Amino acid sequence: MIVTKPKPFRKIKQFTDPHENILVVGCNTCTAVCLAGGEKEAEQLAARIRLHRRRQGLGGSVETVTVLRQCEHEFNEEIAEMVEGRDLLLSTACSIGPQALAERYTGVRVAPAMNTNMLGMVKEHHVWSEYCVACGDCGIYKTGGICPIARCAKQLFNGPCGGSQGGRCEISPDVDCVWQQIHDKMVSLGLEDDLKKIMGPKNWSWSNHGGPRTLKKEGFQP
Amino acid sequence: MRSGSTLEKVLKAGAFAVTAELGPPKGADAQVIIDKANILKGHADAVNITDNQTAIARMCSMAAARLVIDQGLEPIMQMTCRDRNRLAIQADILGAAALGVKNLLCLTGDHQSFGNHPQSKGVFDLDSITLINMVKDMRDVPAFQCGEEITMAPELFIGAAANPYADPFPFRAIRLAKKVDAGIDFVQTQIIYNVEKFEEFMAQCRELGVSERCHILAGVAPLKSAGMARYMKKRVAGMDVPDQVVERLSSATDAQDEGIDVCVEVIERVREVEGVAGVHIMAVEWEESIPEIMKRAGLKPGSASL
Ligand code: SF4
Numbered sequence: 089m090i091v092t093k094p095k096p097f098r099k100i101k102q103f104t105d106p107h108e109n110i111l112v113v114g115c116n117t118c119t120a121v122c123l124a125g126g127e128k129e130a131e132q133l134a135a136r137i138r139l140h141r142r143r144q145g146l147g148g149s150v151e152t153v154t155v156l157r158q159c160e161h162e163f164n165e166e167i168a169e170m171v172e173g174r175d176l177l178l179s180t181a182c183s184i185g186p187q188a189l190a191e192r193y194t195g196v197r198v199a200p201a202m203n204t205n206m207l208g209m210v211k212e213h214h215v216w217s218e219y220c221v222a223c224g225d226c227g228i229y230k231t232g233g234i235c236p237i238a239r240c241a242k243q244l245f246n247g248p249c250g251g252s253q254g255g256r257c258e259i260s261p262d263v264d265c266v267w268q269q270i271h272d273k274m275v276s277l278g279l280e281d282d283l284k285k286i287m288g289p290k291n292w293s294w295s296n297h298g299g300p301r302t303l304k305k306e307g308f309q310p
Numbered sequence: 311m312r313s314g315s316t317l318e319k320v321l322k323a324g325a326f327a328v329t330a331e332l333g334p335p336k337g338a339d340a341q342v343i344i345d346k347a348n349i350l351k352g353h354a355d356a357v358n359i360t361d362n363q364t365a366i367a368r369m370c371s372m373a374a375a376r377l378v379i380d381q382g383l384e385p386i387m388q389m390t391c392r393d394r395n396r397l398a399i400q401a402d403i404l405g406a407a408a409l410g411v412k413n414l415l416c417l418t419g420d421h422q423s424f425g426n427h428p429q430s431k432g433v434f435d436l437d438s439i440t441l442i443n444m445v446k447d448m449r450d451v452p453a454f455q456c457g458e459e460i461t462m463a464p465e466l467f468i469g470a471a472a473n474p475y476a477d478p479f480p481f482r483a484i485r486l487a488k489k490v491d492a493g494i495d496f497v498q499t500q501i502i503y504n505v506e507k508f509e510e511f512m513a514q515c516r517e518l519g520v521s522e523r524c525h526i527l528a529g530v531a532p533l534k535s536a537g538m539a540r541y542m543k544k545r546v547a548g549m550d551v552p553d554q555v556v557e558r559l560s561s562a563t564d565a566q567d568e569g570i571d572v573c574v575e576v577i578e579r580v581r582e583v584e585g586v587a588g589v590h591i592m593a594v595e596w597e598e599s600i601p602e603i604m605k606r607a608g609l610k611p612g613s614a615s616l
C-alpha cells in the first residue's frame with residue numbers, strides 16, 4: 089500500500105495559520121490503514137489545530153470530513169457542501185488526495201498534511217518497509233521475488249556491491265543488503281546459476297523517468 | 311593491443327605491474343595534480359584518477375587525467391555510475407579518449423550518503439557491470455549503448471574493482487567473473503591486509519578461469535597510524551583489517567614506518583599468489599610513501615623492464 093507519515097506540526101501551522109475556514113479532509117483507504125490520516129487521525133489533527141489557534145488568538149473554524157478514497161473524484165464529490173466557504177482544504181490522504189481535491193475544488197487552496205513515503209509492506213505492527221518504486225517493468229522473477237530496484241541503495245542489477253557486509257548495506261548497519269537476501273534466496277531455490285548471467289541495463293522509460301504515466305485499460309469505455 | 315596503454319603493454323608482456331592512486335583536489339588548483347604526478351612518476355606504470363571519491367565533490371577525473379598526461383604519467387580514469395546517466399558517461403568517455411586517456415576503471419561508486427552532499431540524488435542508471443559492457447561495445451563494435459554506430463571508437467583498456475572481503479563471500483569471485491564476461495581487461499582489488507582470505511578468493515578466481523581472462527592487480531595500502539587502522543576496521547564497509555595489524559601499529563614506536571613495513575609484507579606475499587599480475591598501491595594523501603614502499607619491496611614499475 090501507499091505509506092504516509094504525518095508532517096511535523098510546525099509545518100501544519102505554517103499552512104493553516106494564514107487561513108480562516110479550514111476543512112481537514114481525511115481518507116479512509118491506505119492512509120487510514122497505516123494509522124496516519126483516516127477519520128480518527130483527521131479529527132485528532134483538527135483538534136490540535138483548533139487548540140493551537142485558540143492559544144494564538146486566531147479565529148475562524150476548523151472542521152473535519154472523511155471520504156472513502158480521496159484519489160477518486162466520485163468520493164470527493166460527496167463533500168461539495170462541506171467545502172463551500174472554506175479557504176483551505178488540509179488533506180490527510182497520500183499526496184494524490186490533495187491533488188485530487190485541488191483538481192475538483194479549483195477555487196480553494198489545498199495543503200498536504202502528510203508526506204507520502206513509499207509503496208510499502210507491513211513488516212510488523214506499526215513498521216512498514218519499502219518494497220516497490222513502481223518502475224513499470226517488474227523484474228523480480230529473476231531475483232527470487234525480491235526487488236533490487238526499491239530495496240538496494242544503488243539499484244544494482246548484477247549482485248551485491250563491495251560494501252555488502254554481514255547481510256547489511258554499506259549505507260547503514262540498520263539497512264539490510266537486499267542483494268544478500270536475493271543471493272540466499274536464489275541459492276535456496278537452486279537457482280544460483282541465474283545470478284551468474286549478466287542483466288542488461290534497465291529500461292527506465294517505463295518508469296517515471298519516461299515522463300508522467302497514464303494507464304488506460306483496453307476494452308473499457310469511460 | 312586494445313588501447314596501446316603502458317599498463318596494457320606491461321601486463322601483456324607478463325611484467326609485474328604497479329599502479330598507484332592520485333586523488334584530485336577539492337579546488338581548481340592544477341598545481342596539486344602536477345606535484346602529485348611528479349612524486350609518482352617513475353614509480354608506477356599508471357595512476358588511478360579517482361572520480362568524486364567517497365561521494366565528495368572534487369575536480370573531475372577527466373581534467374585531472376589530462377593534467378597527469380601532460381606530466382608524462384599515464385592515468386587510469388575512474389568512472390562511477392553514481393553521478394551520471396548513460397548519456398553523460400558515454401559523452402565523458404569519448405571526451406576522455408579524445409584527450410588521450412587510455413585506461414578506464416568502471417565502478418558503481420560509493421553511495422552518496424557517505425559524501426559531502428548526502429542530500430543529492432544518486433543516478434545509478436547503470437551498475438558497474440552494465441557500464442563495463444557499454445564501454446566494451448563502444449570500443450569493439452563500435453556502438454553506443456543504444457546501438458547507434460560510433461564514428462571513431464574510444465580505444466580503452468577496461469578495468470574494474472573487486473572486493474574479496476565483501477559478502478556474500480562465495481559470490482565475490484562469481485561477480486568478478488561477470489565483470490570479465492562483461493568485458494574487463496584488468497581488475498584492481500580492495501586493499502588487502504587479510505592475505506589468507508585473499509588467497510582463498512584467488513583460488514576461486516582460478517577455478518572460474520578469471521585469472522586467465524583478466525589481469526588481477528592486488529590492492530595494498532600503507533596505514534599511517536593505529537587510529538587509521540582502527541577506523542578502517544570498524545567504519546569502512548567491505549574492509550578486513552586483522553587485529554594483529556592494528557596491534558602492530560599501536561605498539562610501534564614509529565607507526566608510519568611500521569605501516570610501510572606491513573604494506574611491503576603484504577606485497578611480498580601477494581606477489582607469490584598464482585594469478586596476481588601486479589599491485590595497486592593506494593596511498594591516498596600519502597603519495598610520498600610510494601617510493602619508499604617500492605624501495606623496501608624491491609619493486610620497479612613493469613614498464614622499466616620493457
Ligand atoms: S522491479 Fe519495479 S515493479 Fe517490480 S517491485 Fe521492483 S520497483 Fe516494483
Ligand code: SF4
Nearest residue numbers: 240248249257258265
Ligand atoms: S550493500 Fe547491498 S543493498 Fe547496499 S548498495 Fe550494496 S548491494 Fe545494494
